[in-house]
Amino acid sequence: MTAGTSAAGVGVPSVEGTQRTRPGWAHDGRGRAVSAVLELTDVHKDYGGVAALDGLDLRVEEGELVALLGPNGAGKTTTFELLLGLGRPTRGTVRVLGAAPGTHRGRVGAMLQGAGLPEQVTVRELVGLVGRAYPRAYATDDVLDRTRLARHAGKVVTALSGGERQRLLLALALVGAPDLLLLDEPTAAMDVASRRAFWERAREAVSDGGTLLFATHDLTEAQGVADRVVVVADGRVRADATPDDLTRHGRDDLEQVFLTLTQEHSHAGPDGEDR
Numbered sequence: 001m002t003a004g005t006s007a008a009g010v011g012v013p014s015v016e017g018t019q020r021t022r023p024g025w026a027h028d029g030r031g032r033a034v035s036a037v038l039e040l041t042d043v044h045k046d047y048g049g050v051a052a053l054d055g056l057d058l059r060v061e062e063g064e065l066v067a068l069l070g071p072n073g074a075g076k077t078t079t080f081e082l083l084l085g086l087g088r089p090t091r092g093t094v095r096v097l098g099a100a101p102g103t104h105r106g107r108v109g110a111m112l113q114g115a116g117l118p119e120q121v122t123v124r125e126l127v128g129l130v131g132r133a134y135p136r137a138y139a140t141d142d143v144l145d146r147t148r149l150a151r152h153a154g155k156v157v158t159a160l161s162g163g164e165r166q167r168l169l170l171a172l173a174l175v176g177a178p179d180l181l182l183l184d185e186p187t188a189a190m191d192v193a194s195r196r197a198f199w200e201r202a203r204e205a206v207s208d209g210g211t212l213l214f215a216t217h218d219l220t221e222a223q224g225v226a227d228r229v230v231v232v233a234d235g236r237v238r239a240d241a242t243p244d245d246l247t248r249h250g251r252d253d254l255e256q257v258f259l260t261l262t263q264e265h266s267h268a269g270p271d272g273e274d275r
Contacts, residue, residue: 043094174205
């Protein structure tokens with residue numbers, strides 16, 4: 001998949017020519033192959049009578065780089081929470097790496113909206129501490145190099161800029177050498193340069209066969225980064241195709257497709273936030 005010129009204009013680097021290998025690690029922890037890295041089937045999730053998810057179906061295969069694209073309230077964050085085992089569906093089935101969510105926590109890395117960080121530890125200390133919780137973690141220095149945080153390794157978290165904090169959150173998601181990486185609106189509020197650097201690091205992290213699902217409401221980001229775009233609105237999948245396929249049928253760009261397929265309104269979760 002190739003990023004268009006509009007993608008490059010907002011700091012999403014082209015992925016043309018990127019080679020992605022698939023070493024065949026998609027298994028259930030007992031050596032048995034699984035047919036999908038993650039799968040949600042007819043998933044419903046209600047909060048106080050409000051449907052955050054209303055029959056959502058999503059399947060992601062090994063090695064895919066998939067954007068979950070939708071407006072606020074579409075159900076993106078709820079989907080990620082269910083995939084991580086942070087909640088249970090009201091109805092439907094969720095499987096991650098061939099098992100119930102949370103079964104293989106050591107093989108899943110995640111970066112969620114609003115994630116907090118301890119403020120008075122250094123970058124190196126925090127990445128090293130998190131890495132020790134995983135059986136096959138990358139070396140701390142390797143992760144710091146990958147995320148371009150090596151020169152900030154001695155800084156305490158409170159001294160980091162906004163973009164550096166986001167890269168630290170990415171480092172924490174990567175240090176466990178995950179097979180599946182889940183990123184929920186990871187570049188929100190980033191400037192152009194920070195966004196470009198972030199996606200370079202994230203893409204490198206899954207270039208050897210890992211799988212990436214990221215949520216975004218940014219059309220250009222979805223078009224410039226993902227191999228496949230899944231458009232969600234009102235808790236349902238409205239379209240699922242490559243960016244080129246979405247725009248092939250009589251529409252000029254992804255923005256037109258997005259506006260046609262979605263309506264801008266949100267559902268409130270139990271804490272009043274968009275889900």
